[in-house]
Amino acid sequence: MKSAVIVFPGSNREGDVARAIALISGDRPEMVWHADTSLPAGTDLVVLPGGFSYGDYLRCGAIAARAPIMRAVREHAERGGLVLGICNGFQILCEAGLLPGVLMRNARLKFMCREVFLRIERSDTPWTRRYNAGDVIKVPVAHGEGNYEADEETIARLEGDGRVLFRYTSPEGELDPEWNYNGARNAIAGILSEKRNVLGLMPHPENHVDPVVGPVDGRGFFESIAATLKAA
């Protein structure tokens, strides 16, 4: 599988996701500089990694969404190519208009780094085929602005089209405000584009893939992507 991880000034989890992809697929991603204007030939998967692009001194992701490389990313998405935005990458996808909605400041007004439980809403996507719908996985979050919000119409459309892929739940998979730490609307942790080839999520499955450092609930996520691209 051929993947490209976009590096913006201030990205900082690009190494984590590249390592997870290499660990699980066996193929090391190309690191692509934000100022480049094209993706490596034959790229299957584009990853916008976590971090604080441009310091996040404006709205998170707002400047990165206008970086030179983003035109190529947009074209890749339009061709149906896979685009994954994790954390700051999710924020960038929203700012770039590739996904709807915004990520607001966490309801508790603090940065938080902790494990959360995610319910996988469906398994018939390129991203989750190695899980079953309803599975609950434990992965970390690390963000100050992950409180997903959109207007009523957008939420209704996302929900109606089954485009909410991950939700914050209790360990048993129950929706409960106690377990929705950042206060996201409908406990939304990750959403898909209409064609389901673009995914944005706040949590970091890439940090839960290695048994030496913790749980491995995030492996299925990268295994799913690898399986999707192998099948294609």
Added chain:
Amino acid sequence: MLPNEPKITPELVAEHGLKPDEYERFRALIGREPSFTELGIVSAMWNEHCSYKSSKVHLRTLPTKAPWVIQGPGENAGVIDIGDGLACVFKMESHNHPSFIEPYQGAATGVGGILRDVFTMGARPIACLNALRFGSPDHPKTRRLVAGVVAGIGGYGNSFGVPTVGGAVGFHSRYDGNILVNAMAVGIAETDKIFYAAATGVGRPVVYLGSKTGRDGIHGATMASAEFGDDSEEKRPTVQVGDPFSEKLLLEACLEIMRKGCVIAIQDMGAAGLTCSAVEMGAKGDLGITLDLNAVPTREEGMSAYEMMLSESQERMLMVLKPEKEKEAEAIFRKWGLDFAIVGETTDSKRFLVRHGGDVMADLPIKELGDEAPEYRRPFAEPKKLPVLDPASIPSPLPIFAALEKLLGSPDLCSKRWVWQQYDHLILGNTVQRPGGDAAIVRIGDGPKALAMTTDVTPRYCEADPFEGGKQAVAEAWRNLTAVGARPLAVTDNLNFGNPERPEIMGQFVYCVRGIAEACRALDFPVVSGNVSLYNETNGRAILPTPTIGGVGLLDDLAKSVNPAFKKADEAILLVGEFGAWLGQSAWLATVFGREEGAPPPVDLAMEKRTGDLVRSLIGERLLTTVHDLSDGGLLVAIAEMAMASGIGAALDAPPPGFPSHAFWFGEDQARYVVTAAAADLPRIETAAAQAGVKLRHLGRTGGSQLTLPGENPILVSTLQARFESWLPEYMGSPA
């Protein structure tokens, strides 16, 4: 006198923190009246913070050598060899004064400064730790300071992209007017690619890199070298503003030009900014430095030479580059969007020459600026020894488990989850032991090696007996590292004290340093870097003596590390070390009675070493399933922490005859660990302990969901957890 410069008066000299005799010494050195800029420069170089003038003579007594030490104190950070061609570069530094005045930026720039110290040497930072001391929870400023400092540390480290993996948080009324923010950074470099400050070669360009210079932080180091009065809030303009985004770019750009072999010498601009970095480069390299301030990138119009030389604007570096690589280095910096300017050159004159707008603003002997700084042997008073408390003389007003609940719910011993959850402790994907254990464990590359790291000190012990307290701080850091299975390698020390001009404070300092030196020698645990912060005092009231010890150790195979969480039911719970009953200066005495009395527990360093070496070798042989070192709160707090970390309870035996129950369970005798093991492994463990001459005692068995003790009402582990987790969120008024 230069145009537009103020006249040098005794008042102006005093405002710069120079004593009249220090000023005279400087005048004699240069043979004339200094210019205003020169006065600024010397005040920056000769203040306590930069010159260590009160502490140097004592710091020299610390052991700093071992076969694995590559670089001891005196550089930006200490460097130790960890095998496989790799070195660990680490240091701890205080940002106390600025954090009290402006907690978010003070703490943030503390983190930024220490990270810069580490990557200046060519290392990529892999972890941060910190040690924080706040005033009494009842003090009106405490809550705001906790919120600001924690947010500032997180704000910088999270954005920069290094995990904050460990630390300590404590509260005491003696920090009401002077909080402590000690930040530690740990990095990894290749042993043959370590960079130093000493410039070489004459006529080489001196290059300024990073962010632009502004008016922030002027006199920061001078401020940090004086006591506070009631007007401390007015010093806010001396606090710098952090920009972790620029620092991240600076890191990547610096490592890139180092990789490409462009760098001869490098020094970050920390305290006293351009002045200190330029003088260090010249003085260490036996060269002169000429600076042309017109070339310095500035953020504001019309900055004077004085302001530029004293600005502590963050995220800046000074380098001497290989002339043939200059263009390549410039291209790399431009790529990262950072300023790159040639601001001077090296000379053979050994003068520090500063030009601005055609005028010579300063012309000073560079070696003497550093080496001829005053050095004091300040008078010190020998600390008074306190009597040893007889445990039988202290009544126990509470049932054992009620006292345990109270301890676990106290500000010092409660869970610090509210704090560390605001720090990204997982980024880079190598955090093996997360916050909450005895020491953090961070994998090196893809393993199997890992570094263990910790910060520790018990200030109330240091106050009661500076010598024993200094020993104990080192011993406890060593014990923390041992408890996860690591071989302790070296120390960075951050010595926080009050006003050294008072003999009793100087006495605390001198005796703490003697204790640290003795323990480091006995445990083969050299000091390789550090920082001294004096004048932590407001209106004549000093902090508790707080020599924070940052320790680093090595695990050859992280698969063999252990943590404090009970693993399963029906395992034996053992005490490695002696039974004890030492209640003097214990957390129990302070929490249950509000009393801080008596002599603190003495540290028998030979026993410490024997016991720790045994525990480490048992971990290496995989005979121990759980290990926790004993510290604040003694045996029962340690056992409760092991239970809470796992949800598994324990059935404990009654104390042995002759030991009052409360003293047995809450005494803080040193050199001890609680461990668990499978029944089948007990004979081997007992044999090893007997051979090592270390006592091994049975305390009970793991299992169930509660702690039980003969004659006491049992208590649910979940009740303890709730108590342990609740104090800080309730105090701060927001969930973790």
